[in-house]
Amino acid sequence: MSTRIVVVGGGTAGARLAQRLPVTLLGEEPHAPYNRVLLADVLAGRYAPEVIALPAPQEPVRRGVRAVRIDRAARIVECEDGTAVGYDRLVLATGSNPVLPPLRGLRGSQLPAGVHPFRTLDDCMELRALVRPGIRAVVIGGGLLGVSAARALAALGAEVVLTQQGERLMERQLDTQASALLREHVESLGVEVHTECRVSGLRQEDGAVTAVELADGFVLDAQVVVLACGVRPRVGLARDAGLDVRRGIVVDDELRTSDPYIHAIGDCAEHDGQVYGLAGPALEQADALATVLTGAASAYTRGAGEPAGAAHATSAGPGTPNGTFGAPGTTGAPGTHGAPGAPGGDMPRPPVPAYTGTRALTRLTLGGPVSLDLASFGEATAQPGDDVVQLTDATRRAYRKVVVRGDRLVGGVLLGDLAAVGALARAWEGDEALPHAPLLHLLTHDGGS
Numbered sequence: 001m002s003t004r005i006v007v008v009g010g011g012t013a014g015a016r017l018a019q020r021l022p023v024t025l026l027g028e029e030p031h032a033p034y035n036r037v038l039l040a041d042v043l044a045g046r047y048a049p050e051v052i053a054l055p056a057p058q059e060p061v062r063r064g065v066r067a068v069r070i071d072r073a074a075r076i077v078e079c080e081d082g083t084a085v086g087y088d089r090l091v092l093a094t095g096s097n098p099v100l101p102p103l104r105g106l107r108g109s110q111l112p113a114g115v116h117p118f119r120t121l122d123d124c125m126e127l128r129a130l131v132r133p134g135i136r137a138v139v140i141g142g143g144l145l146g147v148s149a150a151r152a153l154a155a156l157g158a159e160v161v162l163t164q165q166g167e168r169l170m171e172r173q174l175d176t177q178a179s180a181l182l183r184e185h186v187e188s189l190g191v192e193v194h195t196e197c198r199v200s201g202l203r204q205e206d207g208a209v210t211a212v213e214l215a216d217g218f219v220l221d222a223q224v225v226v227l228a229c230g231v232r233p234r235v236g237l238a239r240d241a242g243l244d245v246r247r248g249i250v251v252d253d254e255l256r257t258s259d260p261y262i263h264a265i266g267d268c269a270e271h272d273g274q275v276y277g278l279a280g281p282a283l284e285q286a287d288a289l290a291t292v293l294t295g296a297a298s299a300y301t302r303g304a305g306e307p308a309g310a311a312h313a314t315s316a317g318p319g320t321p322n323g324t325f326g327a328p329g330t331t332g333a334p335g336t337h338g339a340p341g342a343p344g345g346d347m348p349r350p351p352v353p354a355y356t357g358t359r360a361l362t363r364l365t366l367g368g369p370v371s372l373d374l375a376s377f378g379e380a381t382a383q384p385g386d387d388v389v390q391l392t393d394a395t396r397r398a399y400r401k402v403v404v405r406g407d408r409l410v411g412g413v414l415l416g417d418l419a420a421v422g423a424l425a426r427a428w429e430g431d432e433a434l435p436h437a438p439l440l441h442l443l444t445h446d447g448g449s
Contacts (some may be wrong), residue, residue: 006077006087006291008067008237012036012279013266014093015021016286018057021293022090024085025075030064033057033123040148044155044367049121070241089261089293092238093250093286095357096277100331101140104201104213114210115225118149124192130224133157137224138212140199142169145363147186152224161192161220162409163199163212173362173376177392178413181399185372186349215321223264231345233268233275248275255289264290277411281358289354315355359429372397375421377428378411379403386410391443392419400443407433 007014009028012035018025027033031049038052069078069089077085098117100106107116113177114130116123130136135158139150142164142175150162168179169186183193202225203211212220228300233248244250244258249268255263255271265285267277277281284371382388390401398416402409409427414420420443428435 003088003293004086005089005091006085006089007093007300008077009093009095009266009268010061010063011095011266011282012054012094013027013282013286014091015054015057015061016180016283017060017091017093017290018061018263019055019286020058020290022058023091024059024087025061026067026079026085027061027064028066029120032061033064034121035279036119039118039121040152042121043118043124043127043149044152045128046155046367049125052121067237070237070262072262087261087406089263091154091289092235092257092262092264093235093266094264094268097234098227099232100227100230101199101231103199105204106202106210110204112204112222115202115209115227117227118145119231127224127226128152128156131158131382136160136221137161137226138163138220138222139226139228140212141228141230142193142195143172143228144168144170145230146226146361147182147366148364149226149228150186150191151189151368153224154191155367156325158224161190161212161222162186163179163196163197163214163220164193164195165198167196167199169195170376171191174374174413175378175380175401176377177372177390178380178399178401178415181397181415182366182374185366185368185397188365188370189368198200200316206423231267232276233277234269235268238262238264238268246270246273253356254292255285263289263292271355274357276358278358278361279360280359284358285355292354359431360429361425363418365423370397372416373417373418374413375418375425376411376413377425378409380413382410389443402443404434 005023007017007023007180010025010029014025015033017023017391031052031252035054038047041047042049042052046069048416066080067077070079071078075087077087077090089230091432098119103113116127131153137153137158138161139146140163142162146162147169150160153160166175167318174182187193195365197241198215199212201213202209203213209222209225212222212225235245235249238249241246243262249257249264251257251264251271266282269285361375363375366372387396387404388401392399396416400414400420402412408431411426
């Protein structure tokens with residue numbers, strides 16, 4: 001008997017799992033799954049919306065379906081449209097919500113006309129409909145998303161102001177010098193940048209935004225405001241179901257929640273205290289979970305010290321279609337190995353972790369008359385005792401820097417020239433001792449990107 005796998009969420013993680021396995025995918029958005037990383041390119045007009053569609057899943061997506069409740073006892077997902085979907089294994093890939101800052105003029109989720117987060121394809125298309133040459137736009141938030149949005153709005157001819165509460169742009173990914181180079185490039189696109197700038201409120205007239213108020217009393221006229229203040233894991237469904245939730249939905253190395261029949265992946269999941277919020281880890285988690293659910297890598301039985309009711313995926317035995325495992329409570333259910341009823345079928349097998357974390361590298365290309373590529377990974381800011389190597393080429397507007405701790409590469413940042421990023425990323429991801437060569441070699445040996 002094959003297992004009914006239901007996935008809630010049609011974003012990067014959910015869509016990837018649905019490409020790997022036959023599942024029932026419940027997507028809240030009316031669109032087919034798409035690549036959120038490319039939303040800024042759609043806003044800028046570089047790509048049509050259909051171009052960023054993700055590869056089709058094995059089974060059709062149920063679009064426009066919002067899950068509102070999980071009945072864990074009956075193993076049913078209840079949906080807003082009144083339908084209910086039964087599951088043997090449930091996967092929460094609910095993603096994240098944009099953070100709405102506590103500003104005067106914002107009342108909960110009711111936003112004035114002209115004020116938009118930048119998270120979904122609908123957000124993107126609504127902004128495209130509003131923006132025209134000469135319109136005054138303010139982007140609140142100078143992180144990766146805010147910089148991308150500002151660049152896209154400028155490409156449409158808007159007069160853009162980018163406000164950042166911190167000291168520098170993309171401060172989570174870039175060091176001081178790299179951020180300064182990024183700022184120069186953003187300003188060359190016609191974007192006015194304000195750092196150490198706290199927004200306190202919005203002015204509106206007849207329900208539409210007219211200006212952005214700063215804490216120092218300065219006022220920025222605005223017909224369009226983009227909220228790019230970060231994201232927060234979407235955990236309400238899991239919390240209401242009684243699952244263990246901290247910042248995200250807590251999962252183990254098999255991406256299982258505190259309910260052994262429910263898994264979580266992507267932006268909503270918290271693994272080993274880490275919530276990634278990036279596409280790379282979401283894809284890796286989906287691939288790892290596909291392995292778990294087909295029983296190809298982490299099958300073992302419940303041991304004497306394991307809590308009752310815990311279940312684990314099995315290795316697919318001969319004749320098992322598509323590597324699926326039996327429904328919980330049936331012959332060949334999770335927790336057994338070998339042919340059903342075979343002697344020794346309950347012999348324990350040591351666990352093999354399916355997912356142990358992701359080392360995520362951030363890459364971004366900013367267009368313009370002269371485009372700028374950047375990449376960052378690990379710890380770009382050195383600690384006392386670290387070795388730092390950096391190269392700056394003002395003529396080529398290129399910057400490379402790596403941080404070495406002992407004999408390990410722990411982080412780096414590159415702007416302009418990314419020829420060395422492939423070799424650096426491999427050295428960092430492998431977490432192996434560096435060869436005995438001058439540290440400068442790390443920045444001058446390309447090794448393929």
